[in-house]
Amino acid sequence: MEDILHRLEGLGYRLTPQRMMVVAAVERADGHISAEEIYSQIRARHPRVNISTVYRTLDLLKAEGLVAEIDLGEGRVRYHPVDKGHHHHLICRRCGAIIDMDEATLIPLKGVLREKYGFESDLRHLAVFGHCLNCAKLNDADVSFD
């Protein structure tokens, strides 16, 4: 599993400074990073780089299967390297906490969906909303999910 830059190069793309910076930002981010976050990191040191280039590079990385998008319902999309394993998230509606979920937790669901619906689910990055431990207590009086 080569790193993203080398795979890009192997695919015949030029390794421009802009592309290197976008790739570095995506790889440096421990979790998921948005285009705007990548852009502001780059702009801090290289103010002439354009956000179009960030989006273009992300599109390229996505098309080549090197990064993946995830929509956490924030009104913007986040990106992460595909080779860093799968990510599932439990997102607290109250405090915004994002809890990483173990992949194994979803294996039974995947099996059931295949058996019951003949559906091959892509559970590489699932987002489940709800309330975390603390907020569930705080919210007991107000809200109830069923």
Place this chain on the structure above:
Amino acid sequence: MEDILHRLEGLGYRLTPQRMMVVAAVERADGHISAEEIYSQIRARHPRVNISTVYRTLDLLKAEGLVAEIDLGEGRVRYHPVDKGHHHHLICRRCGAIIDMDEATLIPLKGVLREKYGFESDLRHLAVFGHCLNCAKLNDADVSFD
């Protein structure tokens, strides 16, 4: 379980023509409907109604717990009456098919998330992406989820 209009009235809101049209559109839609779809239905007969009013009414209905939002990852949000039961969707990435998923399918997952993470998940409308039966066959050669 009264209908949305009567519950709105009971809550002390005025039953304006605009609100009635928005509510009617939401209730008429069998699945989920977007703000833009509601707006264009209304505009066809009442061109002077403004899209702000549509959004405002949807916000009101949402705040009063009469309709719920769901984000199917389309870049826009869809709305449905809460009293029509919970909806879960299996969305085919290839053909766009939206398969309704039985609610019971998710009960085990809900339990596991509570036990393992202390997370009270809100599984009222979950969207799972993947490939439907037909497209899974067609796609066997191209793509593989794991």
Place this chain on the structure above:
DNA sequence: AAGAGTATTGTGATCGTTTATCAATATACA
């Protein structure tokens, strides 16, 4: 029925994210 106060709407601007267009620049290659 008239007027005061409140609720609701229309208008138009604006926001944030993302995409499109196109000229300018940088690179590769003959």
Place this chain on the structure above:
DNA sequence: TGTATATTGATAAACGATCACAATACTCTT
């Protein structure tokens, strides 16, 4: 060196959604 190609920067604009505020519609009291 010159030419073709790849890539970028600048700018506008598409898109869904929100906002502020004046205009309108309604309710309620008298």
